[in-house]
Amino acid sequence: MPSARELARDFIVDLPACPEALRVGVDPVPGAPAPCAIAIGAFDGVHRGHLDLLQRAKRDARERGLAVVAVTFDPDPDEVVSAHPAPKLTSMADRVRALASAGAGVAIVPFTRELAALDHIGFFERVLAPYLEVRVVHVGADFRLGAHGASTVDVMRAWGAARGMDVMGHELLSDGDAPITATRIRSLIAAGDVCAARRELGRRPFVRGVVKRGRGQGTGMGFPTANIEVPGGMQMPADGVYAGFALVDGAVWPAAINAGVPPMFADSAASARLEANLIGYRGDLYGKTVAIAFDRLVRPSHSFDSVEELIAAVNRDIATIKKAYGDASVRIA
Numbered sequence: 001m002p003s004a005r006e007l008a009r010d011f012i013v014d015l016p017a018c019p020e021a022l023r024v025g026v027d028p029v030p031g032a033p034a035p036c037a038i039a040i041g042a043f044d045g046v047h048r049g050h051l052d053l054l055q056r057a058k059r060d061a062r063e064r065g066l067a068v069v070a071v072t073f074d075p076d077p078d079e080v081v082s083a084h085p086a087p088k089l090t091s092m093a094d095r096v097r098a099l100a101s102a103g104a105g106v107a108i109v110p111f112t113r114e115l116a117a118l119d120h121i122g123f124f125e126r127v128l129a130p131y132l133e134v135r136v137v138h139v140g141a142d143f144r145l146g147a148h149g150a151s152t153v154d155v156m157r158a159w160g161a162a163r164g165m166d167v168m169g170h171e172l173l174s175d176g177d178a179p180i181t182a183t184r185i186r187s188l189i190a191a192g193d194v195c196a197a198r199r200e201l202g203r204r205p206f207v208r209g210v211v212k213r214g215r216g217q218g219t220g221m222g223f224p225t226a227n228i229e230v231p232g233g234m235q236m237p238a239d240g241v242y243a244g245f246a247l248v249d250g251a252v253w254p255a256a257i258n259a260g261v262p263p264m265f266a267d268s269a270a271s272a273r274l275e276a277n278l279i280g281y282r283g284d285l286y287g288k289t290v291a292i293a294f295d296r297l298v299r300p301s302h303s304f305d306s307v308e309e310l311i312a313a314v315n316r317d318i319a320t321i322k323k324a325y326g327d328a329s330v331r332i333a
């Protein structure tokens, strides 16, 4: 099994004690806003590129004696402005925890159509200024703010220069030839390449959901499976059988996972879209929240000529994963 530290990073529970996120426009306006360096973005996934940006902002803030704050939006702007929002890598709560565990303060700006219509001047002067005295802005070089993305790094820099606010547009961190972006990580996960997604995220991709009753046949087949109902709008991996890890009640178990409706039972409405056998776990999981981190794709999920062949294949999957990771849990919380 991976170490407790690595698994805690995978499931974003490696939090040092951190202050509450500031809710811009919701929390009371402070008497004297703190002078700070900020990084701005949706930060879905809080991937290695985002962490690189935050490190740069932190280094700069330290040199200038400023606080560092990640300014993000709730809901994700894509949910408000896009007709077809992309599935997300992280819930808002996980996003905020990952930003905080990277050592940044977090300010959450409610994202509305009105906010989307503002330009950078309205955003900085009307929205942020009552809460934050922004001395430096760190963003990726391609970052654009405001209506029609008109506020580019150059536009913001020219405006900021007259007000003593620096704007730094950083080259995007790349993996190979392409920049690391949430969009690219989503497509790697959607294609089943959870290993490449892990490399770019800096941790294994995971989803979280509540265990619901399925068709109830797994136990009779010799391998009980937890049917996990993941909230809509989250990025799921390509259909297939995966080796991975399951977090439940603060402990992580090795897991044999089927993602997608089982081809053998595709016509049953009760078939789960995500199910996992937690290797070594004994007990009732119904109603519990379980998070599943994907480690690697083992094989495509397919139809067999008989249920006996399906059972034999699943038992082989479980045996392979048990050989690699054992059948004991690691406590992380």
Ligand SMILES: Cc1cc2nc3c(=O)[nH]c(=O)nc-3n(C[C@H](O)[C@H](O)[C@H](O)COP(=O)(O)O)c2cc1C
Pocket (backbone or CB within 6 Å): 214, 215, 216, 217, 218, 219, 221, 225, 227, 241, 256, 257, 258, 262, 263, 264, 265, 270, 271, 272, 275, 276, 277, 300, 301, 302, 303, 304, 310, 313, 314, 317, 318
């Ligand atoms: C590791 C693993 C591999 C699986 N592989 C397949 C597969 O290749 N084809 C398939 O139709 N179902 C596959 N399944 C799903 C099983 O058919 C399913 O778990 C079983 O029918 C019990 O479903 P139930 O819990 O909804 O009753 C797999 C499940 C697991 C845990």
Ligand SMILES: Nc1ncnc2c1ncn2[C@@H]1O[C@H](COP(=O)(O)OP(=O)(O)OP(=O)(O)O)[C@@H](O)[C@H]1O
Pocket (backbone or CB within 6 Å): 039, 040, 041, 042, 043, 044, 048, 049, 050, 052, 053, 138, 139, 140, 141, 142, 143, 170, 171, 172, 173, 174, 179, 180, 181, 182, 183, 184
């Ligand atoms: N690879 C990267 N290296 C450094 N900074 C990055 C990188 N990717 C994004 N950023 C910056 O991080 C902030 C948050 O970015 P954003 O939320 O747009 O992420 P993204 O990964 O580009 O997402 P998407 O693919 O959904 O557009 C922005 O300032 C953005 O420019």
